[in-house]
Amino acid sequence: MSSTTIPILRYRDAGAAIDWLCRAFGFQVFLRVDGGPGVEHARLTLEKNMVMLASIGRKGGLEQRFRTPDMAGGVTQCILMTVTSPDRIYESAVAAGARIIDEIADFEFGGRMFSCEDIESHVWTFSSNDPWKKLW
Numbered sequence: 848m849s850s851t852t853i854p855i856l857r858y859r860d861a862g863a864a865i866d867w868l869c870r871a872f873g874f875q876v877f878l879r880v881d882g883g884p885g886v887e888h889a890r891l892t893l894e895k896n897m898v899m900l901a902s903i904g905r906k907g908g909l910e911q912r913f914r915t916p917d918m919a920g921g922v923t924q925c926i927l928m929t930v931t932s933p934d935r936i937y938e939s940a941v942a943a944g945a946r947i948i949d950e951i952a953d954f955e956f957g958g959r960m961f962s963c964e965d966i967e968s969h970v971w972t973f974s975s976n977d978p979w980k981k982l983w
Contacts, residue, residue, distance in 0.1 A: 857913040861886035871943035916968035925970040
């Protein structure tokens, strides 16, 4: 089973964020539309996961509500990606300079996981735990 919930993020420098997310976490660019002052829309994939992102400041009612973590004074959400090898992603994230919040470790509910911040302080958690598996 897979989820169709897709996080939507905004970055001050979405182009640099895309490059970094691909290098650090192994995302692939599924779609990228440049326009305006930066990236108009992008879709990145990692295994069965997808995120959408763009540059902050686009026009529209929804767009005016977005804040980057530094604009908000901290994070307001965290993105969890279920992946086959969080250890591999951890190593590439460290090499790319990710700020590690929680080191890679066995998770109390199964699998392995770690949490980190990207170059604009969005928080990411990568886990091999199956969130669809009932615990009790």
